[in-house]
Amino acid sequence: MQQPSSQQADLFALDQQRVLYAELCNAFYARELQRLSQHLEPSGDAARVARMLASLPYYVERAAFHIVRGHSPLTLDGQNGSWIAKQATKAPVPDSEKNHAFYSRFAQIGMLVPVLVAQQGMQYVMLDTLDQVSSNRVHCNQSGWFDLQGQYQDSRIQHQKVTLLWPGKKHFTPACCGHRWQQYKVTSPRTLSLREMLLTTRINWKNFRQPLPVKDT
Incomplete structure (x- = not known):
């Protein structure tokens, strides 16, 4: 049985949110790993970098979630993770x-x-x-x-x-x-x-x- 158009629209919107969430996570991971790599110098604080890496998934997923679920008058570039x-x-x-x-x-x-x-x-x-x-x-x-x-x-x-x-x-x-x-x-x-x-x-x-x-x- 064909789904009502309202349900189809809801499912389509949900799929779009999932795609956007994945794009944002990828962009944020790439960005933060690049930034953290700059701390991996002989004189760098290895323990601090390790702590930052451990907490990275939480903050990346949190930022992506709130951006997807939020409301802003700005345009979002999901692939680059920017407004x-x-x-x-x-x-x-x-x-x-x-x-x-x-x-x-x-x-x-x-x-x-x-x-x-x-x-x-x-x-x-x-x-x-x-x-x-x-x-x-x-x-x-x-x-x-x-x-x-x-x-x-x-x-x-x-x-x-x-x-x-x-x-x-x-x-x-x-x-x-x-x-x-x-x-x-x-x-x-x-x-x-x-x-x-x-x-x-x-x-x-x-x-x-x-x-x-x-x-x-």
Whole structure:
């Protein structure tokens, strides 16, 4: 007996999800193994690499699952494991007033935030999370301390300038897609780390103040 069209559509959608999931897993494995191979130097930390390899399947499958099951306005390139969107001609320009207006009211632990990085003539936006919040500054998990205007207040990062941006589509889009600008001109996008790809799945595109909850597969 022929199945109803609604069931056929459901089965077709499920098959598409399975194919996409497999493509993403393959892309993430290839990417992370290449990255880990760079640590396999005589002076590298073999124990650390071994731990990373042991945890790799969990994070690869988790990222692929949440991307397949998530909802994003961006276009997904499953074969390369990346997000695609039209790139602005110029990098985002920090706005200290907007930063202060946003973070003085809405900053909270666990919030996803965009950080503008400038290094050796290259600019790009990376994803980070707030893990500490005080009355006059916030701390990002990877980047360190910023005041509420977005200015860097830490000394850990050398040879590059980082500025906190306020959460919004115009800042999250280049962060998710790896957009870069070199000498103020558009250049090829960077490849996001597996951690950053996982963070992209937590962006609440309908309310940037409330990231999606962390869920296991």
